[in-house]
Amino acid sequence: MWDPTTHRIDLRNDLGDTELQQVFCHELVHAVLDEMKHKISYDEKFVDNFGSLLQQALTSFDSNPR
Helix, strand or coil: CEECCCCEECCCCCCCHHHHHHHHHHHHHHHHHHHCCCHHHHCHHHHHHHHHHHHHHHHHCCCCCC
């Protein structure tokens, strides 16, 4: 959960790694858009899609490419 009053993202501790990453990225998108004062933060479909793509990008990043 993203809390704009405390600027914190709180996550449940009963999630698996992949689900935890997905939820974090979803809430991070809300946080960034809220801080930008962008109304698209209220569009759950957009936030969910963007969060999913962000999670895929972050987890597939290879800092040691061949």
